[in-house]
Amino acid sequence: MNTMQSLTDRKKVVSKKEMTFMEKLYLPAIIGGMWITFKHLFRKNNTVKYPEQTREFAPVYRGQHVLKRDEEGRENCTACGLCAVACPAEAITMVAAERVKGEENLYREEKYAEKYEINMLRCIFCGLCEEACPKEAIFLTDRIVPSNFERDEFVYVKDRLVEQMDNRIDITKRQHTGKRSKI
Amino acid sequence: METSELIEKLILIVTLFAVTLGIAAYATYFERKVAAWFQDRIGPDRAGPFGILQPLADGGKLFFKEDFIPDAAEKWLFILGPGIAMFTALMTGSVIPWSTNLTLFGQDIALQVADVNIGILFIMGFLSIGVYGIMIGGWASNNKYSLFSAVRASSQMISYELAMGICVIVVVMMTGSLGLREIVDAQHGMNWNVFYQPVAFVVFFICALAETNRAPFDLPECESELIGGYHTEYGSMKMGFYLFAEYVSLFISSAVISTLFFGGYNFPGMDNFEGNTLAILGVVAMFTKTFIFVFIFMWIRWTLPRFRFDQLMHLGWKSLIPISLINLLITGLVIAFNEGWFK
Numbered sequence: 149m150n151t152m153q154s155l156t157d158r159k160k161v162v163s164k165k166e167m168t169f170m171e172k173l174y175l176p177a178i179i180g181g182m183w184i185t186f187k188h189l190f191r192k193n194n195t196v197k198y199p200e201q202t203r204e205f206a207p208v209y210r211g212q213h214v215l216k217r218d219e220e221g222r223e224n225c226t227a228c229g230l231c232a233v234a235c236p237a238e239a240i241t242m243v244a245a246e247r248v249k250g251e252e253n254l255y256r257e258e259k260y261a262e263k264y265e266i267n268m269l270r271c272i273f274c275g276l277c278e279e280a281c282p283k284e285a286i287f288l289t290d291r292i293v294p295s296n297f298e299r300d301e302f303v304y305v306k307d308r309l310v311e312q313m314d315n316r317i318d319i320t321k322r323q324h325t326g327k328r329s330k331i
Numbered sequence: 332m333e334t335s336e337l338i339e340k341l342i343l344i345v346t347l348f349a350v351t352l353g354i355a356a357y358a359t360y361f362e363r364k365v366a367a368w369f370q371d372r373i374g375p376d377r378a379g380p381f382g383i384l385q386p387l388a389d390g391g392k393l394f395f396k397e398d399f400i401p402d403a404a405e406k407w408l409f410i411l412g413p414g415i416a417m418f419t420a421l422m423t424g425s426v427i428p429w430s431t432n433l434t435l436f437g438q439d440i441a442l443q444v445a446d447v448n449i450g451i452l453f454i455m456g457f458l459s460i461g462v463y464g465i466m467i468g469g470w471a472s473n474n475k476y477s478l479f480s481a482v483r484a485s486s487q488m489i490s491y492e493l494a495m496g497i498c499v500i501v502v503v504m505m506t507g508s509l510g511l512r513e514i515v516d517a518q519h520g521m522n523w524n525v526f527y528q529p530v531a532f533v534v535f536f537i538c539a540l541a542e543t544n545r546a547p548f549d550l551p552e553c554e555s556e557l558i559g560g561y562h563t564e565y566g567s568m569k570m571g572f573y574l575f576a577e578y579v580s581l582f583i584s585s586a587v588i589s590t591l592f593f594g595g596y597n598f599p600g601m602d603n604f605e606g607n608t609l610a611i612l613g614v615v616a617m618f619t620k621t622f623i624f625v626f627i628f629m630w631i632r633w634t635l636p637r638f639r640f641d642q643l644m645h646l647g648w649k650s651l652i653p654i655s656l657i658n659l660l661i662t663g664l665v666i667a668f669n670e671g672w673f674k
Contacts, residue, residue, distance in 0.1 A: 175533075178635060185369045185634040195373045 207321040210273045210288040213266055214317045215310040218256055224285035227261035231277035231286055239270035268293045268302040287319040343444050351424050355578040356386040365629040393571040401564050405471040412468025413572035419461040420579035426450040427586050428512045430596040430613030450511035451499055458542055462488040469561035480560030484551035487541055490647035495538035497655040498531040501662050502591050515595035523594040530658045532592045534651050539584045546632040550640055585624035593620050
C-alpha cells in the first residue's frame with residue numbers, strides 16, 4: 149500500500165474501463181467526429197495569403213539591423229565595441245578609425261567604425277547589441293533579412309547596414325519599448 | 332463483331348479511360364481542397380484560378396523527377412508493381428453501367444464497356460488482384476518498411492474481402508443476377524438496395540475503405556510507422572502511378588457503391604423521361620452519387636485517425652464477418668419465406 153502523500157494536486161485517477169456496446173460500435177463516435185469536421189467546412193479560414201497580404205509586425209519585432217545617422221546625416225557609431233562584446237552569437241566585428249579633418253559632416257564623434265560587419269547567419273536577433281549601444285547607433289528593425297544562395301552574402305558590411313539619408317529607417321517604435329528609456 | 336460496334340466500343344473505352352484518369356487527377360486536387368476546408372485553410376490556389384491546374388503541375392513535376400531503381404531491388408518486379416496497381420484499378424471501371432442506352436445515328440449504344448453477366452465477380456476479382464501491385468512493389472523494393480507494408484496490405488485485403496463478398500452475395504440474392512446492369516435495373520426509380528440492406532451497405536462501405544487503403548485503414552501507407560510503406564523506394568511517375576491508382580480505385584469504389592446500393596443511374600421520377608434525355612440524366616445521377624461518395628471518402632479520411640493493426644484485424648474478423656453472415660442468413664430466410672418455401 150502506498151501511504152505517501154502526493155505533494156501536488158495534479159494527481160489523476162486513470163481508469164481503464166471496458167467499452168460499452170454503443171462505444172464498441174464506433175459508429176456514434178464516428179458520426180460525432182464527422183459532424184465536427186463538417187461544421188469546419190463553413191468556418192472562415194485563417195490564412196494570410198502571404199505575397200499579396202502581409203501581416204503587421206509587432207512593435208517589438210527584431211529584424212535586420214540598421215546603423216543610424218543623426219539629423220545632420222552623421223554616423224552615430226563610435227566603434228566602442230560594446231555591441232560586439234554584448235553579442236552572444238559573436239556576429240559583430242568592427243575596425244575603429246580616427247576621424248580626420250574634413251570628415252566632421254560624416255561622423256559625429258572623433259572615432260568611427262571604418263569597417264562594421266554583422267554576420268546574419270550567426271545573428272540570433274536577440275537585440276542585445278541595441279541594448280548595449282550607448283550612442284543610439286544600432287537598432288533592429290522590422291525588415292526581414294532576405295534569403296540568399298551564397299554564405300558570403302550574409303555578412304552585411306557598412307554599405308548595407310548604415311541608413312541612407314534619402315531613405316531613413318524609422319526606429320521610433322523600438323525607442324519607446326522595452327528597457328530603453330535613457331537620453 | 333461488326334466494324335461499327337467495334338468503333339463504338341473503342342470510343343467508349345477511350346472515353347471511360349480519359350474520364351477515369353481525369354477524375355482521378357482532379358480527385359487529388361479535391362482531396363487537398365477538402366482537407367484544407369476541413370482544417371480551416373484554403374488549399375492549393377496558386378496554379379491557375381482556384382488552383383485548378385494543380386494536378387497538371389503535380390503530374391509535370393513527377394514526370395521530371397529522376398526515375399530511380401534501387402540497386403538491391405528486383406528490377407522487373409519493381410517496374411511491374413505500379414503497372415499492376417494502375418491496370419487493375421482501371422479495369423474495374425469497364426463493367427460498370429453508366430446509364431441507360433443512348434440512341435445515336437439510329438443505333439442503340441449501351442453506356443457500359445462490357446455487359447459481362449458476372450459483372451460483380453469481375454470487379455471483386457480485379458480488386459483482389461489490385462493488392463498484387465502493392466505486394467510485388469513492396470517486396471521488390473527490398474526495403475523492410477515496404478515489405479511490412481506489403482504484408483499488411485495483403486492481410487488486410489484477405490480480412491476485408493470476405494465481408495465485402497458476403498455483402499455482395501446479399502445484393503445478388505435480392506436481384507437474382509451477377510450482372511451489374513440487371514442489379515441496377517432491379518433498383519428502378521427509388522427502389523434502392525440501401526433501403527432493404529442498410530447493414531450490408533454499412534459493412535460494404537467499411538470494407539471498401541479498407542480495400543482502397545484509405546484512412547482509417549491506410550495501414551499499408553502509414554507515414555508515421557512505415558514512412559510511406561510500399562512506395563518508400565519509388566520515385567517519379569512510378570510513385571505517381573501508385574498514388575494515381577489509389578484515386579482511380581477511390582472513384583471506381585464509389586461508382587460500385589452507387590451501383591450496388593444507391594440505384595446507379597436510377598433516380599426518382601425517371602419514368603417521366605425517355606430516350607436520350609433519360610440516358611443523359613442517368614449519367615448525371617450516376618456521377619452525382621459517385622461524387623458524393625468520393626466526398627464522403629475524403630471526409631472520413633480527414634476526420635478519423637488510423638486504426639491500430641490489431642483493431643483492424645479485430646474489426647474485420649470478429650465484427651464485420653459475423654455481422655454480414657447474420658445479415659446473409661436473415662436475407663436468405665426472408666427471400667425463402669416470400670417465395671413460399673415454408674408453405
